[in-house]
Structures are given as structure tokens and as C-alpha cells.
Amino acid sequence: MLNEYDLWMQKRKITAAINIPEIVFAQDGGEITNQAVMEFTNGIQRLLGFSPKERININSGQTERQAVFLGLFPEIKKLVSFSCMEPGAEGFVIKVTETNIYIAGHDERGLLYGVFRFLSLLSLGQISYGFELGDTPVSPLRIINHWDNFDGTIERGYAGNSLFYKDGHFDFEIQRIEDYARFLASAGINRVSINNVNVRANAKLLITEEYLKEATVLAAVFRRFGIRIFISINFGAPYSLGKLPSADPLDPAVIMWWKNRAALIFKYIPDLAGFLVKADSEGEPGPFQYNRTHADGANMLAEALEPFGGVVIWRCFVYNCQQDWRDKNFDRACAAYNNFKPLDGKFNKNVILQIKFGPYDFQVREPVSPLFGALKNTRHIMELQITQEYTGHQIDLCYLPWVWEDIMNFDVIKTGNDEKNRYRVRDLIGPNKEGTANIEGLAAVVNVGLDRNWTGHTLAQANLYGYGRLAWNPSLTAKEIAGEWSALSFGASQAAQKIEEILLKSYPAYEKYTSPFGICFMVTPGSHYGPGIEGYEFSRWGTYHRADLHAIGIDRTAKGTGFTEQFSADNAGIFSDPSTCPQNLILFFHRLHYDFIMKNGQTLLQNIYDTHFEGYDEAAQMLELWKTLKDSLESDVYKSVLSRFERQLANAREWKDQINTYFWRKTGISDAKGRKIYE
Ligand code: GCW
Numbered sequence: 001m002l003n004e005y006d007l008w009m010q011k012r013k014i015t016a017a018i019n020i021p022e023i024v025f026a027q028d029g030g031e032i033t034n035q036a037v038m039e040f041t042n043g044i045q046r047l048l049g050f051s052p053k054e055r056i057n058i059n060s061g062q063t064e065r066q067a068v069f070l071g072l073f074p075e076i077k078k079l080v081s082f083s084c085m086e087p088g089a090e091g092f093v094i095k096v097t098e099t100n101i102y103i104a105g106h107d108e109r110g111l112l113y114g115v116f117r118f119l120s121l122l123s124l125g126q127i128s129y130g131f132e133l134g135d136t137p138v139s140p141l142r143i144i145n146h147w148d149n150f151d152g153t154i155e156r157g158y159a160g161n162s163l164f165y166k167d168g169h170f171d172f173e174i175q176r177i178e179d180y181a182r183f184l185a186s187a188g189i190n191r192v193s194i195n196n197v198n199v200r201a202n203a204k205l206l207i208t209e210e211y212l213k214e215a216t217v218l219a220a221v222f223r224r225f226g227i228r229i230f231i232s233i234n235f236g237a238p239y240s241l242g243k244l245p246s247a248d249p250l251d252p253a254v255i256m257w258w259k260n261r262a263a264l265i266f267k268y269i270p271d272l273a274g275f276l277v278k279a280d281s282e283g284e285p286g287p288f289q290y291n292r293t294h295a296d297g298a299n300m301l302a303e304a305l306e307p308f309g310g311v312v313i314w315r316c317f318v319y320n321c322q323q324d325w326r327d328k329n330f331d332r333a334c335a336a337y338n339n340f341k342p343l344d345g346k347f348n349k350n351v352i353l354q355i356k357f358g359p360y361d362f363q364v365r366e367p368v369s370p371l372f373g374a375l376k377n378t379r380h381i382m383e384l385q386i387t388q389e390y391t392g393h394q395i396d397l398c399y400l401p402w403v404w405e406d407i408m409n410f411d412v413i414k415t416g417n418d419e420k421n422r423y424r425v426r427d428l429i430g431p432n433k434e435g436t437a438n439i440e441g442l443a444a445v446v447n448v449g450l451d452r453n454w455t456g457h458t459l460a461q462a463n464l465y466g467y468g469r470l471a472w473n474p475s476l477t478a479k480e481i482a483g484e485w486s487a488l489s490f491g492a493s494q495a496a497q498k499i500e501e502i503l504l505k506s507y508p509a510y511e512k513y514t515s516p517f518g519i520c521f522m523v524t525p526g527s528h529y530g531p532g533i534e535g536y537e538f539s540r541w542g543t544y545h546r547a548d549l550h551a552i553g554i555d556r557t558a559k560g561t562g563f564t565e566q567f568s569a570d571n572a573g574i575f576s577d578p579s580t581c582p583q584n585l586i587l588f589f590h591r592l593h594y595d596f597i598m599k600n601g602q603t604l605l606q607n608i609y610d611t612h613f614e615g616y617d618e619a620a621q622m623l624e625l626w627k628t629l630k631d632s633l634e635s636d637v638y639k640s641v642l643s644r645f646e647r648q649l650a651n652a653r654e655w656k657d658q659i660n661t662y663f664w665r666k667t668g669i670s671d672a673k674g675r676k677i678y679e
Contacts (some may be wrong), residue, residue: 187468
């Protein structure tokens with residue numbers, strides 16, 4: 001039975017196809033190695049009900065008949081030969097012989113990941129004699145961002161309050177943090193930013209001694225699991241905290257202030273990964289206030305962190321949020337590229353730009369931001385959102401690896417039809433290589449809180465797991481991840497198979513009943529849950545769809561706002577032409593008449609009606625499928641998920657009817673299939 005708290009690391013008696021030796025020899029190492037050894041013995045206890053005895057000093061184990069060997073690759077290689085490739089940074093190899101089990105890390109983190117992978121594979125029934133596997137993470141940076149505030153709330157959080165803070169201070173249960181760190185590490189995460197990028201109220205005090213002392217406790221727990229922490233800072237700290245007259249990045253007093261501050265911070269957290277910065281965005285202070293560039297701002301901080309080995313992650317979510325809906329020349333989609341492409345090559349070596357995957361803001365369907373592929377001389381990573389801000393608030397089920405797979409397969413650079421001249425996002429993910437468009441990793445805003453099941457909706461746990469797995473290997477498919485997660489969580493059972501099926505239905509359903517064909521932002525303003533078709537139509541945020549009685553959308557081609565021209569030439573061509581533009585993005589790029597004929601031979605309007613009826617029906621089917629699981633699941637889990645599916649169906653109904661009615665009222669054209677549209 002499922003214990004929701006244990007996520008994908010359930011305590012479940014399995015029948016292993018191999019004998020697990022009772023003795024473990026581990027190479028002497030640091031705290032991550034010690035943790036890895038403990039995880040191995042605890043994991044065997046969890047799955048098989050006994051705890052192997054641990055003995056240090058790996059060499060004496062050579063004579064032992066049956067044993068487990070845990071250590072670093074050069075040492076383990078002396079004991080056994082591997083046929084798979086030597087692991088790279090943070091990678092591992094696993095080998096199972098008739099008598100022994102060997103797990104060897106490239107480094108201590110690699111060993112820990114190797115142990116966790118061995119345990120998942122054991123639980124999935126995939127370990128047998130002769131098993132051998134080598135695996136190295138594709139992306140060096142696998143980051144979780146918390147948008148937790150010090151008052152205990154979480155910006156865009158849907159699973160209870162913060163794990164870290166309450167009433168203006170650190171306030172955490174150490175066991176829970178340890179469990180959290182374990183779950184993250186088991187999914188391959190190696191960095192966590194601990195506070196909201198909007199650094200307000202007491203969060204500004206995080207870089208003062210009183211708060212840093214407490215941050216060390218948190219950092220120490222994460223450290224044992226190979227996770228380094230980032231701190232989000234407020235660019236205005238020199239005046240809001242330091243009482244200087246400005247935060248001008250070229251002002252010597254400001255430069256000195258940050259250098260001293262960095263020294264203080266690193267005294268407490270010597271392995272701090274660095275700062276995460278949201279500047280000149282949605283009201284946060286930044287270098288524009290002083291007529292400086294974002295390179296000036298980021299480099300100034302980077303210089304302060306450089307002596308201590310820290311990096312600055314600088315977000316590219318910079319756009320004008322004071323737009324006038326009357327002005328048709330201004331297009332928010334162009335903002336990130338316009339702000340950052342001209343600065344390519346101007347950032348210090350320890351600055352990494354963090355770019356939201358799409359040009360807007362975590363919408364259900366967006367093209368990949370044209371900054372990917374365009375930046376060649378600046379380190380950068382991609383930002384995703386696990387928390388379901390625009391994707392149903394963890395009330396609606398929306399299995400995100402579905403769309404992440406599309407993002408990973410997006411052709412960033414494509415010249416002609418030759419495979420060799422094709423670079424998808426996943427082809428570009430990897431260690432930084434100067435002069436290339438490589439993406440050094442992923443960051444994602446997390447979906448957890450103090451709810452006992454961590455994510456509010458139990459099935460939203462799959463999104464957290466899926467993110468970790470995909471960050472490790474961006475070529476994994478949504479289906480593979482769903483299968484893995486369901487079986488780990490619910491055991492190899494028919495129930496798990498049904499849950500996998502439900503997960504895979506969920507994204508297409510959500511996409512169909514919400515805003516159509518990449519039009520974006522038809523959500524309720526502020527909360528972003530449920531329909532608000534014209535909610536942002538006349539506001540300052542710059543996300544308009546401009547529907548009238550004839551047409552809908554923004555022309556983003558060269559004849560319109562010119563956004564398509566930010567892409568590589570082939571992509572610009574594909575997106576500019578409605579006949580080649582992917583259908584699911586057609587309203588992101590084009591203003592189309594309602595009678596525009598889509599690829600299936602139906603009009604745009606009829607497609608809008610069809611997808612909304614279908615999306616609602618699919619939400620109803622997910623509910624029905626869930627009901628068939630009543631007797632196979634723990635009643636609490638069954639009921640809590642059931643109630644969410646019921647709320648989802650109500651939400652889907654609202655979306656379907658409001659969207660259909662809206663377009664019927666605009667056009668006066670009825671549904672060709674005569675279904676009920678309210679007047
Ligand atoms: O999507 C928007 C959210 C804000 C968030 C912002 C950002 C942290 O609505 O809540 O602020 O993105 O990414 O900075």
C-alpha cells in the first residue's frame with residue numbers, strides 16, 4: 001500500500017532475483033560516501049527486510065566470497081572489470097555478479113546516485129545476475145528553485161506552506177528536510193535555491209549573520225546528499241540592508257559592499273553554490289535603475305563571488321510589465337531575446353543566465369525561447385516550472401514531462417533536413433563549451449510544501465520525480481518516466497499501469513480544455529486558475545490575444561511584431577508560414593480568421609469547439625478510470641485524488657463552456673456537430 005509521504009521510495013517487500021550479500025565493504029570517504037553507504041543498507045532494509053553489515057576498508061574485502069563493494073571507480077576497478085564505459089562527472093557504474101555487487105562512482109555524488117539507482121532498479125525487478133549499467137548525468141546542473149517566502153507562504157505554491165520558513169524566520173523540522181534532500185538526491189538533483197526570487201520582507205535578511213547561522217543547518221543537511229544551495233538576493237540590498245545611497249553596480253562603495261557581504265556569507269556556507277537573481281523584473285530592483293546593463297549588474301556580483309568559487313545565476317525574465325494594450329508594436333514575447341542577445345559574450349565566466357523555456361511565462365504551450373541557440377558565448381540554463389501555476393494548481397492533473405519531452409525535442413537549430421545539422425534542446429544540454437550554444441542544465445520551480453504527501457495532488461509527485469530524471473537524461477520519454485514512477489510508487493501492479501495511462505492522458509486533456517492552439521493567458525488574473533478569457537486583455541502585462549468578430553491572435557511574423565525573426569533561419573521560415581507552423585502553436589505565431597482551414601480540413605473555429613468538447617470528455621474519462629482503482633488503493637489516497645478529479649472536471653466544464661460561448665458570441669457560427677453551446 002502506498003505511503004504518500006515516502007514518494008517513490010516506498011517501503012515494500014519485494015522478491016529479489018538475486019541474493020543480496022550481507023556484508024558491505026565501502027571505501028573510506030567523506031560525508032557523501034558515508035551517506036551512500038547508509039542509504040544502501042537502509043534501502044535493503046526497506047525492500048528486503050534485512051540490513052547488511054557495513055565494514056570499511058575495501059581491500060580486505062577482496063577475499064570475501066559474497067559482498068557488496070561501494071566506492072570510487074579507480075578503487076573498484078581494481079577488484080572487477082567493467083565492460084561499460086568509465087563514468088563521467090557525477091556518474092556511476094553498477095555490476096552484479098553471481099557473488100558480488102559493485103557500485104562505483106566517478107566521485108562521491110556519483111556513488112550516491114549509483115546506490116539510489118541500484119535500489120530503484122531492484123524495486124522495479126530489473127536487477128539480475130550479470131546486470132551491468134553505467135550512467136552519467138547529461139546536464140551538469142540539475143537545480144530546484146524554491147519560491148518560498150520567510151512568512152511561510154510559497155509564491156505559486158499549492159501543497160501547503162514552506163518546508164523552510166515561518167513567521168519571518170527559518171523554521172523547519174530537520175527530519176523532514178533530510179527526507180526531502182534524500183528524495184531530491186534520489187531523483188538526481190544537485191542544487192537547490194532556498195528562497196523566492198522575489199526577495200522581500202525578512203528574506204532580505206537572509207544574507208545577515210543571524211539568518212546565515214540558521215542557513216548553515218539547512219546547507220549541512222543538503223550537503224550530505226550532494227546538494228549545494230543557492231541564495232536568492234535582492235539587487236537593492238546595498239541600500240535596503242546596507243544603507244548605502246544606491247545599488248549602482250559600478251559604484252565602488254556598492255562593489256565593496258557586495259565583496260564584504262560575500263566574504264561573510266561564505267564564512268558560514270563555504271560551499272554555497274552562489275546567488276540567484278531576479279533583477280529589473282516585475283518590480284524588483286536592478287541595474288536599469290542606474291542606466292547600467294544586465295552584464296554590469298551580474299558581473300559585479302560575479303566578481304564578489306569569484307574568490308569563493310560561487311556563481312551568479314541571473315534570470316532573463318526581464319520584460320516591460322507596464323504595457324499599454326493600445327500599442328500594437330510592442331510584443332512581450334520579444335523581450336528576453338532583445339534584452340540578452342546583445343549582451344552575449346559580455347558576462348563573466350561565473351555568470352549563468354537562467355532562461356524560461358518559452359518567451360512568455362510557463363504557459364501550457366509555447367515555442368522554445370529563441371535565446372536558446374542564439375547565445376553562444378554566455379553560459380546558460382533552461383528554467384521550467386514544476387509547480388502548476390498555469391497548469392491547474394495541483395487540483396487538475398497535468399503530467400508535465402509530457403510537454404517537457406516536446407521542449408527537449410524542439411529543434412533549436414535546424415539547417416535543411418540533414419540530421420547532422422539538427423540540434424534539438426536535448427542535443428545542446430551538456431557541459432559548457434565555449435563558443436557553442438550548449439545549455440548547461442535545467443532549473444525548475446518546485447511543487448512541494450508541508451502537505452503530508454508533499455505535492456497536494458498525490459499524482460503530482462510524478463512531476464517532481466520526472467523533472468529530476470529528465471534533468472539527468474533529457475532523452476528519456478514522458479512514457480518511460482511515467483512507467484518508472486508509477487511502478488516505484490504503486491508497485492508493479494495493474495493499478496500502476498492504469499495510473500501510468502491516466503498520467504499520459506492528462507496533459508493533452510488540460511491543453512485541449514484551456515486556451516486553444518498556443519494562444520496563452522486566458523486564465524483568471526492573479527490566481528491563474530480557471531478561465532478568464534479577457535482577464536489580461538486590457539491590462540499592463542502585455543499578454544493580449546485581441547480576439548474580435550473575425551480573427552484572433554497576434555501576427556508575430558516579419559510582417560507583424562517580427563518575433564519569428566529571432567529564431568534560426570529555418571525555424572523562422574517554418575513558424576512564419578501558417579501552413580508549416582506546428583498546429584499546437586499556430587495562434588502563438590499568427591493572427592487567423594476563424595474560418596482558417598487547419599491541417600485536418602476543419603476551420604480554426606470548429607477546431608476550437610472540438611478540442612474543448614474533447615478535453616472535457618477526456619477529463620471525465622480520467623475520473624472514471626480513477627474510480628476503477630477504488631479497491632486497489634489505500635482509501636485516503638483514493639479519496640483525496642478522487643476529489644481532485646471531481647474538481648478538475650468542474651474546472652474543465654467551466655473552461656469548455658466559457659471558451660465555446662465566447663467564440664460563439666464573437667462569431668455567431670454554430671458548432672458543426674450541433675453540441676450544446678450556451679448562448
Ligand atoms: O509567472 C510569474 C509568476 C510570478 C513569478 C514570476 C517569476 C516569482 O506569476 O509569481 O514570481 O513569474 O518567474 O519571477
